[in-house]
Amino acid sequence: MNLADVEIFFEEWTPRWTAWERDNVGIQIGRRSRKVANLLIALDATPEIIEEAVTRKTDLIVTHHPLLFRPPSSISDSDYVGAMVLSLAEKRIALFSAHTNLDSATGGVSYTLAQALGIAKPAFLVPLKDTLVKIVVFVPEQHVDAVAAAMASSGAGIIGEYQSCSFRMTGKGTFRGSAHSTPALGKPLRLEEVPEIRLEMMVPRPRVTAVVAAMKSAHPYEEVAYDLYTLENGNPNVGMGAIGELSKPMTLGAFLSRVKRTLRANSIRFSGSMSQTVKRVAVCGGSGSELLENAIRDKADVFVTADVRYHGFHSASGRIALVDAGHYETEHIVLNSIAERLRSWAKARNEKLVVTISKQSTNPIHSF
Ligand SMILES: [Zn+2]
Structure with a gap:
């Protein structure tokens, strides 16, 4: 697998849109094509963690706290962050962070x-309220699986640990195309009746545009009939x-x-x-x-x-x-959750991935 795959893994579990607006999550340093076989998890990126990553021949460090938070004006060894960015790039180690998006996820920090x-x-x-939209689309029976799959792959139908959640009800659709229409089924100027499925899926609001586009491209009709409803329920995923x-x-x-x-x-x-x-x-x-x-x-x-x-x-x-x-104490426990999920994800993909949780404490606070 490569860094782009790891990015998709986190996008499915801890989507970027759930992070705070001013946060900086995702790939911090690295090429998406970088092969990842050996991964190190820590709460923070520190010079000691980078050293450990070198010793362990790590391809990718995953941290909770982002290293790059404010846009740097330069990358040089004259400051703490710049020196670490340089060091990671020189050692060909990628860095990925899941921060407030990991706080807001099921199986995340809290x-x-x-x-x-x-x-x-x-x-x-x-x-989170006001983040869910219900999409209802009317699809001829033989196309319903393809339309549902296209919507799911764009982020529809996720409820907690379940994906591709949909509801389908059989009914009858009617339409009469104008003289200028080119209907996928039937003929223009004739009232047609077609067995259709009413397909319903939930979508997080920031994904609506992408899901509608995917739904339309998989749908056979020239004009797709669909409804968007704003839901009052809290989002069970965020x-x-x-x-x-x-x-x-x-x-x-x-x-x-x-x-x-x-x-x-x-x-x-x-x-x-x-x-x-x-x-x-x-x-x-x-x-x-x-x-x-x-x-x-x-x-x-x-x-x-x-x-x-x-x-x-x-x-x-x-x-x-x-x-x-304590900040470190209440957060470091999530590293186990990241490791477990990454391991079972790699196993399900039949790929080898060494996942190590660093034993070094990156807590800058000590008790006296
Ligand atoms: Zn924190």
């Missing part, structure tokens, strides 16, 4: 964190944070021990009482303080996130237990 802390079936704390219930209630003290052990955190900051009971848990890996009110509204007993400020703890007081387990 989902993995929730599952690691004992929530078997997490849901998004804030599912959202922020995660929420769910522990299998058994426990004291906050016991839960904090679990957080510390699971995330290998040296210390965690929290507000609340050690003896209070927690069952409903909300999480957001990395800086998720802005979701505190959502966690309270959704009746979570405890909210686990990072980068919490003093006043954040104050505003949580008496309303929810708040835990700051």
Whole structure:
């Protein structure tokens, strides 16, 4: 496989359109035709990670945090980022990042964190609204599979871990073409009746133009009849944070021990009482303080996130237990999820891909 294949893998799991507008995700450095057989995963690209990549003969480093965030004015060894870009290019190592698009994905940062802390079936704390459109298209029976396949390959019909989701209902279509028409079925100026399928698929709004274009090119009719409906439901594939219930209630003290052990955190900051009971848990890996009110509204007993400020703890007081387990600590757990998915994807493609999670901590913060 090559870098372009890896790009498609991430596009299907963590589409670019779900990243924050000012984020910079995807290929950071590298040619799309670059062969990839040996891949290293880390939370950040650092000189030490690059050194490890060289030792391991890595073709591609996948990180969560992008190396190139603001457009650089030059690439030289006079600054930290420029020196690393040069070093990667010289060593022919590609770099790919999935950042806020990985935060918002099922199986992404917050989902993995929730599952690691004992929530078997997490849901998004804030599912994205107004991002889904339903496309309904009327297709003659013998063409329905081709039209559905074209729509699916452009991004339609994804619900959670399921792809090519559609609904099909048989009916009868009628039309009468003008003298200038060239109908695929029947003759101009005659009322025709054709058995048709009403094919329905969900599409994320940013993919609508591409899906409609693919649908039209696979459809046999000169004029394609289709409807677009805006959906009110939250998008089950994209959202922020995660929420769910522990299998058994426990004291906050016991839960904090679990957080510390699971995330290998040296210390965690929290507000609340050690003896209070927690069952409903909300999480957001990395800086998720802005979701505190959502966690309270959704009746979570405890909210686990990072980068919490003093006043954040104050505003949580008496309303929810708040835990700051560290930015690196709440995010590094997602590296397992990336590795597992990449391994099973390569296996399904019958291709050899060595996937290694770096054991080096790239956490710049230490406890004293
Ligand atoms: Zn982060």
